[in-house]
Amino acid sequence: MNRTISLPYLPPYDWPATLAYFGGRAIPGVEVVTGETYARTVFLSGRCGTFSLAPGQGDVLVAAIDHPDPAIVPQILARLRPMFDLDADPVVIAAALSRDPDLARLVAERPGLRVPGAWNGFELAVRAILGQQVSVNAATRLAGRLVSAFGEPLAPERAVAGLTHLFPTPGQLREAEVAATLGMPGARGRAINALAAEAQANPRLFDGGRGLDAAVAALKTLSGIGEWTAQYIALRALREPDALPAADLALLRSLDTGTGRPTSVQLLARAEAWRPWRGYAAMHLWASDAARIAAALPPAARSGPPRPA
Template identity: 60%
Template structure:
């Protein structure tokens, strides 16, 4: 079967725009079968009103993104959803000026003036991925997500123009009764958490809808089994587009703020973050990027230390652009 012809549209970008940073973040977390990334391009499968297709996004000349969607019938909300993935509504000048009141953040903003908070095509997909990322690395979470899709995701049902796109992400209804722990060989409590999230999302369609407010949204999420503060804040930051979300216990954030006096506590981070309001989610991305850069520059640890690091999980570790050093990630 030949691929469906693409409908192409252009989305203006408010400069500066860190395409490389957003692309690297999404590429490191691309779910096998559902997402694909290669230099200059991000692609994924999509479903709109039961119709299945694919989407590709590239950076165009003239400060814009070009999106191409292959989907039977009209898709009037595609542009808005692409804009959410790449955080095109952000005003980097306003955000950068506010964060720069903190001297450390001023330097980070100057280094990455076009930074965005990567969003998500679908809130449920992002929330499931966040649970899968608890206490494992970014790479391990990606593999688990791929196995989940292979086990429970519906096939695309057409030849995709982009290699590697084969399945849609499973729906809440498909996962609500699934034996996820058995299929993925993972802790039963984590599988139960995904089932509980799926059941709640199926029963409450607005559970993962933006616009609820940070406190209300995270309260609903943490009421579900297996979702703590870090996971709820991460979901709020990326899926719910809450610009002030902050996972205060995140190891990567605390590590990024370490100085000659040592690493701050979660309480210290909470206090310091008051100066970053209402843009704390952007401070998070700056700090994760800063932490990843410092880790990349640090000397390699002895092999024994590397082996130990792989088996000692850190609750709430950072999720920098490529997940460097993260033990708990999404």
């Protein structure tokens, strides 16, 4: 079954920034970003499929869904709206953040910047653990190796260019030799095993709606998940717009005006004025930091427009 559906949003929408964010973290075999299009594999109703998303005419994104079961279309659409932050009101968010003079400049530079979400909370949490203490590129390579080793391959007739595997399920990772296979610290591999076991036992583990404080507290009870990782998962997977990983180095670096970086405590104090949109403020600060780093590179090292951190 192939179906094309338009998904409206409130403008403005910075699709290039959203696409760059996903593109910099696309899991090999599971996700592909080409041109103006994001695509990935999915497993719903016991069967494999794919979808892609690209800009349409007017204030819409167009989803192209390829799945054997037409009944899953509502499920896919229900995930796509939060994943691509289609229900945000950028005008309201910009007005609130612009009360901070520094953020006002960033918001004006990047109107319509969204908070990229996630297709699956478990997948994002695993990806966050893989990314602890390593670069974004290194984490992406690790995720690709994880998928190749433990993910289910698509049948040849279902696979398309670059989309070859499903992300591993909790059952597939619960007892997997993750650390040995990926050559990563044993503690991190055991954290993924523990996360998989918890996700398998509690299918609602990554459901939203609990509120930020309760969600972060619950996530921090899981092995290998501290404050930063819990806030990051809450922001992207649980769709908590006020989540803020205050100890994030790039956030602190972006607020250095020449007199030194603030501490995470100082950032939290300043961010009180950004509520309830601290997550959007973080996106603007990450984007600003990435642009500043890219601008400092020699021309030969620049591979395109700056991407959000």
